[in-house]
Amino acid sequence: MKDVLKNLRHNGVYVPVYDFKGFKIKILGKKIKLSPISEQMAIAWIRKKQSILSPPDKIYEKNFKQEFLEKIEQENSELEFINNFFKNHLEKIAETSFQEDEIDFSEVSNYLDTIKQKKQSLSKIEKKAQSAIRKALKLEKKEKYGYAIVDGKKLEIANWIAEPSCLFAGRGDHPRRGKWKEGPKQEEIILNLSPESPTPLGKWKEIIWEPEKMYVAKWMDKLTGKIKYVWFSDSAFIKQNKEKEKFEKAAKLGKRSRSIEKYIIKNLKAKEDIKRKIATVCWLILKPNMRVGDEKDPEEADTVGAITLRKEHIKIEDDVIYFDFLGKDSVRWKKSIKAPDPVIQNIKNYMKSSKEYLFEGVDSKKVSRFLSQKMPGLTAKVFRTWRCTKTLEDALKKSRVKKEDKIYVKKFYAKMANLKVAVVANHKRKISPKFGERLLKKEEKIKELRIKLKNLKAAGKKTKSTETRIEKISLDIELTKQTKEYNLGTSLKSYIDPRAYTKWARSADFDLTKFYPKTLQTKFSWALERKKPVSDIECKNT
DNA sequence: TTACGCACTTAGGAGGGACAAT
């Protein structure tokens, strides 16, 4: 394997230390000391409990309670009344809500309330000062742990702070949400370091040297059993190079898309059943932009992609297929698409014959092998990258933005094109509970301005600035409405070749620094131009 | 050929700070 790193030197991972308060809870009126772990559990629980946006649901609560009570029992096994209490209650309590009179968290909740109040009572200046202190402290730690020296270059590390312990926040219907996830200790962390680098102080699990890998450190997550990695940040040249390769590959797919589509269509009627299955899966990846959707652990939320589709996710009427299922992150994937006859026939057949999955026997590896026949290295995910970037290019072209257009008009079309991509990729977001209210406010505003405009006209006064404001707000309203349930960030960060934007920006004389947020400008520094367009300077105040 | 572990990319939510409106 090719080495990614020649040498790698860093100071290890920063492992946050929990500041133990020594709180007690009360069980049946008697005070019980918490340990550092049970205290953290209690604090995390009360925080969650107080959360307005996402309070715990039944399963979260049950998972938490079971573990918490077991922990309390363990920690206090010498106390007789605890033993009795648990003998009688453990099962019952875990099934129902905490009884306030049985377990009393008030010391913990008082503490949280005090913190909140203190924060609120702070004046602007004090708040600023405190946040500046926090920032400085973090920066100081970052200076030590946040960078690595790779081949003589100083590279930023993304997640240089090890994950602190918390209650597991699995998404969707994750069966283990609410369970305690203990963060890694230093002695559980493996560091990737080249041999000539000095070993960071402290006890680490292991120091290894894997120059062909691109991680800085790793550890095993005790709850999920998965390995967690410490990576370089997106600004690192190693990451940027891979990013470029990704988009090159997608572009290559674009060039061959016609012949690849033909290949897929042809194989919808292949003799071998497995080949027909794979081709049908590929069609779903190519056309409605599905993820490949490999089989997953039953100990996770039940989400699916093309391969793992089941009968209940599909309806067919004539030549239209209706999909409705939960995809990655339990985001609802609801679309319909007109499909050619062989696709319809295949899916109908598999719906009849399949036991569990429609495409039983297909996995992402077989899909890759099938696709590689037409283009080496082609895998399912490349299709999403290609489709997204292409969607953006088409949308920008269609927008017909001219050089003379106002900056906010250009920005609007840049956003709308981004939105088209988000829709294609099904990047959704939780609808803000204040959405209706917010929109209404904006609509009120525009009404107000229209009246003002009328009056100005009647009085023969200047109307230019009011007109501009109206135009601006109406575009804003349009965007607010359309992006109600879509999140544009993911596609902008991961799917849109920045050069698609730069190309357009050049022709439209648009300054992309007005569009890409700072971190993305850094991430895409390999593609973004630094020179500012002329019109940008002229239109500064529009 | 399948199962599995590991490495790396893609994902939405939380929370806070910047900025716009007043």
Added chain:
DNA sequence: ATTGTCCCTCCTAAGTGCGTAA
């Protein structure tokens, strides 16, 4: 100057895909 909004960044979960062993 203050308040409210919204955007950005951080966080870490949840995917994809590859290599390897059985």
